[in-house]
Amino acid sequence: MIRARFVEMVLPYLLSVAIMLGLWQLAATQVNPLFFPRLETVWRSFWSLASGDLGAQILVSLARILAGFGIASLAAVPIGLLMGTVPAVHRLLGGPVDFFRFIPPIAMIVLAVAWFGASDVAIVFLIGFSTIFIVTINTEAGVLHVVRNRIRAAQMMGAGFWQVFWLVVLPSAIPHALIGMRIAMGAAFSTIVSAEMIAGDYGLGYLLQEARTTLRTGNIFVGIVLLGMLGIMTDRVFRFLIDRFGGEHAGSR
């Protein structure tokens, strides 16, 4: 039984990772170690970076993400609730919000630097720009998707506007807001890398850019793997939150 599970579940994972690493190492030794850094080079790069300020670089990037994402989410949820609740607000703001969503946040970098200087504020602004429209639209959709019968039931028992809002609409909209935040977090990661590569002075994106100009492909590989791991970790946090507070959306992947 355990053996069957091993063959079925774990073996393919191990097999594919081994094949991938093997091919990579083969490419590194046969083609060009500059094109495909050898695994031992990557390992050494990791330790030399880790003994330096790698931890601080990661923290700076995460702090920027958290600031921009946090501020934007705090603004987006009330706006989304208002747009979902009052049709007039939806008709006034729905069009612009829908349009701004299609502007790649990194395209704002020149404006952001002109407005805030090449500083943390500019990068935080770009993260906020990546977040705010996605979370607003999802929160609004949450309000509009509340099951009508729940509202009717509450109204029938005498609930007024605020009671319906707090007890029925808000709890049903929160899972949608969380789903939006999960999507926005992916966008924020993409933005922070580009923003720090183009205008950063510190952080993971800057580390990649620095490794690029000095052609240290081992360092680039370390940066890429770290980004993947951080991305997965933050995604799992939101998955947990959706499972915990997501109501009928729990368990969705």
Place this chain on the structure above:
Amino acid sequence: MPARADATSPWRSVLAPSWSLGRGADPLPTFVWPVASAVLLAAAWSLAAGRFDVTVFPSPLAVAREAMRMAADGTIWEHAGISAARLAAGFAIGGAVAVPVGLAMGLSPFFRRMMEPFTEFFRFIPAIAMVVFALIWFGIGEASKLFLIAYNAFFSIAMATEMGVARVERSRINAVLSLGGSRRDTALLVVLPSVVPYILQGMRIGMGRAFATIVSAEILAANAGLGYLIYSAREFSRMDTVVVAIVALGLLGLAADRAFVAIARRLYRHTLPEEFGP
């Protein structure tokens, strides 16, 4: 206060909560709202721009003038065309690889488990982080940009295709089998057609990310395209040019998105997956 909107007021239809019954018809003709919305946006923009220099925050009028100039001398079409061509070509390459891989992942659990360590890991890596490897592997020409777009598109489309296969109704497959169809028939007659809307949805999601990637890539290593236009305008503090390029990007993205929705609606009038919205 929405709850107290007078039941006889014509404004009830737009001020009462969206969930209240019998709100009645909108008192205004339909075109009024988009116009009001645009006027509101332009007013807020002018107000903000009025307090700054044109090299920091250009007014709507300055941007409109610049847009006319760029449309007349063809700059905007040239750069937008280059970006759009890169996106389309990269998407075609990425999709051509992703659809077979996604189908195989959906049909064969063993293959899915073989691929999962990579799809689950690499899809969290922003494509632009690969820019350095793209440049080393494919040089500074077009190939490196196509690789980044294709890389971007691959994960969105492959994941969506796999999900589409997983959601195919068993009963429809069983129907084909019980009528004497082979496994190949089920794949061609049932799975493939019902996966197409999911592929389109994956392309829709991937398109948004691809736009962000192409802009970054064109800023970091290109001499044409909307991203390059934005970054080169910075040197002369031409913020009006920057805003025109940003708006062009937004319009291009919106058009691509609407095109995917229109295709999906046309192909699958009644059976669109819920992800496409109402």
